[in-house]
Amino acid sequence: MTGLFSEVFLSALLFGAVTAAIPLLLAGLGEQMSEKAGVLNIGIEGMMLAGAYLGFVGAFYSGSLWLGFLTGAAGGIAVALVMALLCVRIGLNQIVIGIALTLGLEGLTALLHHFQFSRSYPRLPAADATVIPLLSNIPVIGPAFFKHHLIVYLAVALVFGMSYLYRRTQLGLNLQAAGDKPAALDVAGIDVIRTRTIAVLTTGALAGLGGAYLANVGAGLFIPFITNGAGFLGIVLAMLARGRPVWVLFGALLFGVCLSLTTAMQVAGINIPTDVIQMLPFLAVMIMLVLFGRRASLPAALGIPYERGAR
Amino acid sequence: MSIDTAPAAGATALDVTSAGATRRDVMHRLLMTLGPILAALVIAGCILLAVGVDPLAYYGYVLEKGLFSPLGIQQTLTRMAPLLFLAAGLIVAFRAGMWNLGGDGQFLLGAVTAAASAPVLVQVMPSWLALFCSFLIAMVVAMIWSLVPALLRAYQGVNEIITTLMMTFLGTSFANVLVKLVFRDPGTTVPQTRTLPVEDRLPRLFETTITSGLLLGLAAIIIVHLVMTRTAFGLKLRIVGANPRAAVHAGLGVPGLTIAVFAISAGLAGLAGAVDIIGVQGNVRADWNPAYGLAVIPAVFLARMNGFAAIGFVFLLSVLSIGGESAARRLGVPNHFTLVLVSIVLIVLALAEYVDHRYHQSRKA
Structure with missing residues (x-):
């Protein structure tokens, strides 16, 4: 058991936790914006898969990780465009379309992967890390938190960017209003449909980026169903965060630690089924909800399509 | 609850048809269902063409294996049994305005407990009683699993989408833990539960391989439909679904009804798991998760939470999944294409409903 708590092990564990948390963070931040604007985006799992697949394809053929992130985000946006068209513009049921998109992208990416990569399972080279001087020299914490790919730091910076957006800008207020009282926003002369479309497309971009990170940096390859419920975790995180981006970050890290622990236990040869560890984050959150469960502060118009002039 | 089923809820009110208009209505419904399906097949066919598979051959196999061959249609009808139970559970929850998205976890726990109890029980009591008891156990376990989300929703107002989603993640892992650690069959190397002997499973219908679970599923969904539309209890639930605040003012015990809805919905999902195990599979292997719930949820919406329409959609889903599986084997397309098709x-069905709705609106105006 001594090896279990060695410095190297601990920093590897935390490093893995950050790597696992980033896709959840991006998905959670994206979902949060959709929900603020009144769109329950259940298709986020599909957007992540599109991002993961296209991100991998982009990075694999161009050899550039950044181009991969770009194509991944574009893939997420493409799926979000369908969602925005069907659920925001013409107001179809968000749950039907969201689940349908998730199912469709699960199938489509697996299908494309089968015809393209299933014989060779190509891998990307390990992503090169941006080492932050000084900070990375701190024992344990340094190698765990300050030796990641640049996009990790950008994702964390985005949390604060989002906080600023929601609190200090016109667009942030518009988003909030689109979810709480769309009719009032409309009366104020702001286009509700456009505001919600912006939110859904941003969600797509972030979810796609999260998927691309998952495939390109986290795994180094694309396999079918690689997201494995990360999108749904993003929905849970967004709802638990009650509109605060910082809480998405904390939540994502909590889930990240548990996911990382699963792999670490296997490496350490501890004989507990991984399922037990996978249950931990959910158990923790459920206990928190039971102890401190209060009324969730969800936007009043969440899930209701806005139709001008309809009562 | 803030999330409303706006388009669907408006439409259900129109479902009460007078006898004269009924036939035209049925024809119209049929057209509005088959038309979009055909359109969807054409779109999906283009994808098949793009990956170099002959769509006509693919659909030929789907129809032959899912619908027209004697063995295929029997498999399709057998597949319907668990889906019908799941759909019945979702109808209760959705009509009462509660988003039970935890069907898969409840299903798996029901399946695992049924698989664990049935082989033991058949040794000590008559077969029919043993099966009945395992159904009961599966139902109760699933109900207990839904208790936490139900209580949180009823008394704390915690959103049930989060809690049921989390409970479904927990449930799938917990079901695996049970299979691997508690109910593991010591006689096999692969982690799985003890296998229920074929002669002790639910009887087949007549001379076919169709499980009699199909009849149970049909009975469940029809009873649910009648309870929701024809009884005072169903009316109460629908009032809670339409406007919880009004329900409180009308003197309904909303917390109690909420817990009842979750219990019924989860219980039916647990029965779905049991009927799949006791009728068809015989045991649960580790990491087995068919994830039926995800496909059934949108189907129930498209059926506008109408039990009879849901039977039709479940049939369609079964044909597609059974037919798709064998077409995939024959043509070398991975089975994942079925997901794309569904x-x-x-x-397209959702789009068609919208177009139809708009057309009627513009005619009325």
Whole structure:
């Protein structure tokens, strides 16, 4: 058991936790914006898969990780465009379309992967890390938190960017209003449909980026169903965060630690089924909800399509 | 609850048809269902063409294996049994305005407990009683699993989408833990539960391989439909679904009804798991998760939470999944294409409903 708590092990564990948390963070931040604007985006799992697949394809053929992130985000946006068209513009049921998109992208990416990569399972080279001087020299914490790919730091910076957006800008207020009282926003002369479309497309971009990170940096390859419920975790995180981006970050890290622990236990040869560890984050959150469960502060118009002039 | 089923809820009110208009209505419904499905098949066919598979051959196999061959249609009808139970559970929850998205976890726990109890019980009591008891156990376990989300929703107002989603993640892992650690069959190397002997499973119908679970599923969904539309209890639930605040003012015990809805919905999902195990599979292997719930949820919406329409959609889903599986084997397309097909069918059906709705609106105006 001594090896279990060695410095190297601990920093590897935390490093893995950050790597696992980033896709959840991006998905959670994206979902949060959709929900603020009144769109329950259940298709986020599909957007992540599109991002993961296209991100991998982009990075694999161009050899550039950044181009991969770009194509991944574009893939997420493409799926979000369908969602925005069907659920925001013409107001179809968000749950039907969201689940349908998730199912469709699960199938489509697996299908494309089968015809393209299933014989060779190509891998990307390990992503090169941006080492932050000084900070990375701190024992344990340094190698765990300050030796990641640049996009990790950008994702964390985005949390604060989002906080600023929601609190200090016109667009942030518009988003909030689109979810709480769309009719009032409309009366104020702001286009509700456009505001919600912006939110859904941003969600797509972030979810796609999260998927691309998952495939390109986290795994180094694309396999079918690689997201494995990360999108749904993003929905849970967004709802638990009650509109605060910082809480998405904390939540994502909590889930990240548990996911990382699963792999670490296997490496350490501890004989507990991984399922037990996978249950931990959910158990923790459920206990928190039971102890401190209060009324969730969800936007009043969440899930209701806005139709001008309809009562 | 803030999330409303706006388009669907408006439409259900129109479902009460007078006898004269009924036939035209049925024809119209049929057209509005078959038309979009055909369109969806064409779109999906284009994808098949793009990956170099002959769509006509693919659909030929789907129809032959899912619908027209004696063995295929029997498999399709057998597949319907668990889906019908799941759909019945979702109808209760959705009509009462509660988003039970935890069907898969409840299903798996029901399946695992049924698989664990049935082989033991058949040794000590008559077969029919043993099966009845395992159904009961599966139902109760699933109900207990839904208790936490139900209580949180009823008394704390905690959103049930989060809690049921989390409970479904927990449930799938917990079901695996049970299979691997508690109910593991010591006689096999692969982690799985003890296998229920074929002669002790639910009887087949007549001379076919169709499980009699199909009849149970049909009975469940029809009873649910009648309870929701024809009884005072169903009316109460629908009032809670339409406007919880009004329900409180009308003197309904909303917390109690909420817990009842979750219990019924989860209980039916647990029965779905049991009927799949006791009728068809015989045991649960580790990491087995058919994830039926995800496809059934949109189907129930498209059926506008109408039990009879849901039977039709469940039949369609079964044909597609059984037919798709064998077409995939024959043509070398991975089975994942079925997911794409189902997804396109769902989206086009939803679009068609919208277009139809708009057309009627503009005619009325």
